Amino acid sequence: MVYAFGGGHAEGAATMVELLGGKGANLAEMARLGLPVPPGFTITTEVCADYYEGGRRIPGSLKPEVEAALAAVGRITGATFGDAANPLLVSVRSGSRASMPGMMDTILNLGLNDLTVNGLAARSGDGRFAYDSYRRFIQMYGDVVMGLDHSVFEDILDSFKNLNGFHSDTDLGAQEWREIIDEYKAVIERELGQPFPQDTAAQLWGAIAAVFNSWHNPRANTYRRLHDIPDDWGTAVTVQAMVFGNMGETSATGVAFTRNPSTGAPELYGEYLLNAQGEDVVAGIRTPQPLTEAARIASHSESPSLEGQMPQTFGELARVFQQLERHYRDMQDIEFTIQDGRLWLLQTRSGKRSAEAAMRIAVDMAGEGIISRDEAVLRVDAGGIDQLLHPTLDPSAKKLVVTTGLPASPGAASGEIVLTPEDAQAMKAKGRDVILVRVETSPEDIHGMYSAVGVLTARGGMTSHAAVVARGMGRPCVTGAGAIRIDLKNETVTMGREVLRRGDVITIDGTSGQVMKGKAPMRQPQLSPSFATIMQWADHARRMGVRANADTPRDCQQAREFGAEGIGLCRTEHMFFEEDRILAMREMICAPDEAGRRKALARILPMQRADFEALFDIMEGFPVTIRLLDPPLHEFMPREETEQKAVAKALGITLEQLRSKLVELAEQNPMLGFRGCRLAIRYPEIAEMQARAILEAALASSARQGKPVVPEIMIPLVAFRTEFDLVAAAIRGTAAEIARETGTAPQFHLGTMIELPRACLRAGDLTAGEDGAEFFSFGTNDLTQTCLGLSRDDAAPLLSGYAHGGVFAVDPFASIDRDGVGELVRIGVERGRAARPGLKIGICGEHGGEPASVAFFDEAGLDYVSCSPFRVPIARLAAAQAAIRAAARSSAAAEA
Ligand code: PEP
Ligand code: MG
Numbered sequence: 077m078v079y080a081f082g083g084g085h086a087e088g089a090a091t092m093v094e095l096l097g098g099k100g101a102n103l104a105e106m107a108r109l110g111l112p113v114p115p116g117f118t119i120t121t122e123v124c125a126d127y128y129e130g131g132r133r134i135p136g137s138l139k140p141e142v143e144a145a146l147a148a149v150g151r152i153t154g155a156t157f158g159d160a161a162n163p164l165l166v167s168v169r170s171g172s173r174a175s176m177p178g179m180m181d182t183i184l185n186l187g188l189n190d191l192t193v194n195g196l197a198a199r200s201g202d203g204r205f206a207y208d209s210y211r212r213f214i215q216m217y218g219d220v221v222m223g224l225d226h227s228v229f230e231d232i233l234d235s236f237k238n239l240n241g242f243h244s245d246t247d248l249g250a251q252e253w254r255e256i257i258d259e260y261k262a263v264i265e266r267e268l269g270q271p272f273p274q275d276t277a278a279q280l281w282g283a284i285a286a287v288f289n290s291w292h293n294p295r296a297n298t299y300r301r302l303h304d305i306p307d308d309w310g311t312a313v314t315v316q317a318m319v320f321g322n323m324g325e326t327s328a329t330g331v332a333f334t335r336n337p338s339t340g341a342p343e344l345y346g347e348y349l350l351n352a353q354g355e356d357v358v359a360g361i362r363t364p365q366p367l368t369e370a371a372r373i374a375s376h377s378e379s380p381s382l383e384g385q386m387p388q389t390f391g392e393l394a395r396v397f398q399q400l401e402r403h404y405r406d407m408q409d410i411e412f413t414i415q416d417g418r419l420w421l422l423q424t425r426s427g428k429r430s431a432e433a434a435m436r437i438a439v440d441m442a443g444e445g446i447i448s449r450d451e452a453v454l455r456v457d458a459g460g461i462d463q464l465l466h467p468t469l470d471p472s473a474k475k476l477v478v479t480t481g482l483p484a485s486p487g488a489a490s491g492e493i494v495l496t497p498e499d500a501q502a503m504k505a506k507g508r509d510v511i512l513v514r515v516e517t518s519p520e521d522i523h524g525m526y527s528a529v530g531v532l533t534a535r536g537g538m539t540s541h542a543a544v545v546a547r548g549m550g551r552p553c554v555t556g557a558g559a560i561r562i563d564l565k566n567e568t569v570t571m572g573r574e575v576l577r578r579g580d581v582i583t584i585d586g587t588s589g590q591v592m593k594g595k596a597p598m599r600q601p602q603l604s605p606s607f608a609t610i611m612q613w614a615d616h617a618r619r620m621g622v623r624a625n626a627d628t629p630r631d632c633q634q635a636r637e638f639g640a641e642g643i644g645l646c647r648t649e650h651m652f653f654e655e656d657r658i659l660a661m662r663e664m665i666c667a668p669d670e671a672g673r674r675k676a677l678a679r680i681l682p683m684q685r686a687d688f689e690a691l692f693d694i695m696e697g698f699p700v701t702i703r704l705l706d707p708p709l710h711e712f713m714p715r716e717e718t719e720q721k722a723v724a725k726a727l728g729i730t731l732e733q734l735r736s737k738l739v740e741l742a743e744q745n746p747m748l749g750f751r752g753c754r755l756a757i758r759y760p761e762i763a764e765m766q767a768r769a770i771l772e773a774a775l776a777s778s779a780r781q782g783k784p785v786v787p788e789i790m791i792p793l794v795a796f797r798t799e800f801d802l803v804a805a806a807i808r809g810t811a812a813e814i815a816r817e818t819g820t821a822p823q824f825h826l827g828t829m830i831e832l833p834r835a836c837l838r839a840g841d842l843t844a845g846e847d848g849a850e851f852f853s854f855g856t857n858d859l860t861q862t863c864l865g866l867s868r869d870d871a872a873p874l875l876s877g878y879a880h881g882g883v884f885a886v887d888p889f890a891s892i893d894r895d896g897v898g899e900l901v902r903i904g905v906e907r908g909r910a911a912r913p914g915l916k917i918g919i920c921g922e923h924g925g926e927p928a929s930v931a932f933f934d935e936a937g938l939d940y941v942s943c944s945p946f947r948v949p950i951a952r953l954a955a956a957q958a959a960i961r962a963a964a965r966s967s968a969a970a971e972a
Pocket of ligand 1: 855
């Protein structure tokens with residue numbers, strides 16, 4: 077139940093994260109490495125599970141183990157827990173398998189009471205320090221364990237300072253703190269009807285239970301839901317001897333990253349506070365100072381850097397950082413305390429980083445020989461690079477800068493000001509972009525930060541809660557914008573001379589720290605050399621191809637810039653919607669007979685042919701898959717009465733005639749109705765026109781390029797082989813006509829989308845024989861809605877209820893439902909290829925750009941994924957990661 081560490085030994089190790097949590101495992105590992113770690117012990121996550129199983133009761137057998145471990149800590153430190161003359165003080169901290177920064181509770185300075193505080197004062201020779209520590213403990217314990225709101229204590233302290241003319245906490249001496257302690261104890265007794273516990277053992281057990289309880293506090297529950305962390309993992313509890321960063325001017329506490337977590341630059345990065353305890357840095361109450369001289373100069377700070385203030389300790393710190401980074405083979409995020417000139421390490425973990433930094437660090441570490449190229453590819457979160465692919469602030473545009481803060485998380489965002497997390501969430505639900513503006517954020521704000529497109533705070537440094545969380549979420553963030561004043565009551569924010577209101581639009585630039593009024597112009601992202609390197613390594617490692625869903629020349633251009641190797645889906649419907657052709661389309665729909673339809677289609681043909689020529693030219697021989705018209709026809713018809721009148725007039729029919737056509741086209745379930753190949757079967761002339769446009773364009777473009785352009789023509793929403801054959805006949809007939817007319821037989825491939833469960837089950841029918849489908853492309857948007865019987869257009873409100881109810885962990889329209897839809901995909905692949913060996917298979921639903929789904933498609937043996945142009949780099953990386961992991965699995969299996 078208990079694993080001890082300290083004094084150069086440890087019972088645990090870094091590999092025991094599941095049992096000891098990240099913090100406990102890494103403290104054990106650092107102790108093993110002989111690094112200066114205050115001794116302590118970790119109570120396992122299994123005890124947390126027992127605690128909850130027993131109805132929130134601490135198992136009786138834990139007691140002797142904890143007592144023995146505590147005695148051992150006392151032997152190493154030479155102090156005794158609860159001893160009036162030489163008291164051992166401890167911290168009690170949470171720590172789960174996955175990092176959940178700030179979500180659970182921590183208690184410091186435990187073991188102080190009315191007697192031991194005097195012992196601490198006598199031994200440290202510093203009464204101010206001792207009584208300050210005691211009042212901090214009462215405050216924390218009173219809040220976290222006893223449940224008295226921390227503002228009660230803050231009010232007492234504030235009014236004491238006001239009454240007695242003190243400005244800062246550090247102005248208070250031993251006597252003042254003693255008076256405050258008396259007031260704190262009195263308020264606890266008054267409000268809770270019980271005294272502050274003087275028995276140090278009772279304090280300890282109270283704290284341990286409180287940390288276990290905090291696993292299920294609302295913010296931890298929210299965080300786990302957002303990050304897919306299972307509820308049953310539980311938290312470990314680490315009890316550790318206190319070291320003090322608040323013992324005067326030779327003491328300090330800080331947080332550091334072994335590389336820059338914003339840019340990835342190989343430089344020591346972090347902040348510290350002289351004469352302070354750890355929570356002061358993270359809480360952003362005092363503004364911390366930079367660690368290095370270089371950072372101090374860069375930030376024009378007057379206050380000394382740690383390097384300047386304590387050069388020797390800084391040197392030691394730098395050496396330890398390098399050792400830890402090499403040992404863990406990753407960038408580390410480290411908490412340390414300096415007590416009277418002596419360095420102590422309190423935590424190390426892999427540091428959260430921006431997407432840009434992740435790329436740079438991975439490439440640099442591969443260059444330094446710390447990790448392999450494949451590992452470098454695995455180190456970058458594929459979903460996270462999304463933030464690099466989106467616009468940044470246009471540097472040449474005129475900007476109305478109203479204030480500046482710290483560049484805490486890169487990228488720019490514009491949105492309406494909101495002042496509370498609840499408001500952020502509500503506005504997001506209405507589809508609005510909001511910037512959450514706070515004095516500082518705390519873990520209670522997490523859902524608001526998630527809902528916002530950017531975060532701005534008045535206080536806090538680069539390692540404040542807001543900065544760390546925003547970087548992890550990929551939200552642009554500016555912190556410590558000291559010139560802003562927030563008035564919650566009147567819902568205003570003063571920024572310099574500007575007074576802005578809730579709902580006013582601002583732009584924040586997390587790369588420069590600037591805050592601008594209004595919506596500032598953005599520009600396309602500039603991709604870094606590290607980005608290009610990672611992509612190159614990824615392309616080398618992946619098995620699957622990556623194509624784009626693109627319908628316009630602009631999309632195609634973008635797709636190629638992002639490395640698409642073809643078009644996996646060109647939806648042709650937009651080609652009917654454009655202004656110069658929608659009328660012809662409507663005329664076709666309203667025509668009373670085939671001749672009328674053909675006449676209208678003939679007007680669309682040259683325009684559509686020109687569109688396809690442009691696509692083929694841009695794609696320069698890369699494959700292009702074009703899908704025949706798919707949506708229900710009523711989507712092309714006018715909805716508003718005024719428009720209906722105009723259309724009727726233009727078509728030379730009466731409004732009544734138009735309306736009766738609309739009634740005829742109306743359907744109860746249009747997504748399951750007259751759409752897809754059903755259109756081409758009823759009106760073969762549509763398929764013939766489209767086939768002609770595609771094939772003639774291919775001939776023209778291949779003549780221009782001097783190499784064959786072989787389009788892939790795709791038939792949507794097929795369920796039966798006969799459907800495929802009927803439409804195929806129209807296309808093949810058109811190709812034969814063109815061959816007769818031009819003397820050149822156009823080359824093309826004919827395939828189907830797989831969007832219906834029946835198509836998966838009967839995939840063998842669809843591909844069998846010479847004339848069967850030559851390729852498949854899974855349309856997982858429709859396949860998901862038809863497999864689950866859940867309308868893709870109406871699912872959102874239902875899904876959010878389902879997510880809370882635990883039916884779906886993730887939205888099945890965003891990330892593939894492996895067990896259900898995925899099984900249909902596997903069946904389709906197997907049966908399709910059984911009937912036609914080597915059948916080429918892709919996927920072009922939204923899932924094609926989502927990393928977890930891409931991994932599934934790799935496992936299922938697909939040849940390529942196709943996604944929107946902006947997600948092409950994500951898909952390339954995700955496909956590489958899937959291939960690398962698959963190779964690792966199969967070599968592990970071979971070894972076994
Ligand atoms: C699909 O259904 O997955 C698909 C790509 O087609 P659409 O989204 O156009 O229906
Ligand atoms: Mg579809």
